[in-house]
Amino acid sequence: MEEFITHKEFEKETYSCRNCNCSLDRDEIENWKCPRCGNRVIIKISNKHNDNYILVRVLPSELRKSDSVFLDDSNFYTVLGVNDQFSGERIYANLEEYGSFHFKDTWINVMWRNNEGVY
Numbered sequence: 001m002e003e004f005i006t007h008k009e010f011e012k013e014t015y016s017c018r019n020c021n022c023s024l025d026r027d028e029i030e031n032w033k034c035p036r037c038g039n040r041v042i043i044k045i046s047n048k049h050n051d052n053y054i055l056v057r058v059l060p061s062e063l064r065k066s067d068s069v070f071l072d073d074s075n076f077y078t079v080l081g082v083n084d085q086f087s088g089e090r091i092y093a094n095l096e097e098y099g100s101f102h103f104k105d106t107w108i109n110v111m112w113r114n115n116e117g118v119y
């Protein structure tokens, strides 16, 4: 039940920063933050069904309750709670309609919801 990939990059992604009101190239982005201001990069993706989504990428330790995680089955799952007792290395989150999910130390695709600011 933990085979989903959470850090997938999609074929058609475009990157921007709302704070700087600019487009960004993939090769100038590190750690999914804007190289100019440090806000999270807004990522527009199209999946294989040509559905469009707007994501940000966060680390497991940055996951928050009520975030919507985009798993590899192209569904969003709401985070009901995060168990971070393992402090960043292994995070267990309780996902609505999914159950417990073990996040490894990789980037997680999360629905953008005005959460591009670095917290």
Ligand SMILES: [Zn+2]
Pocket (backbone or CB within 6 Å): 017, 018, 019, 020, 021, 034, 035, 036, 037, 038, 039
């Ligand atoms: Zn910026």
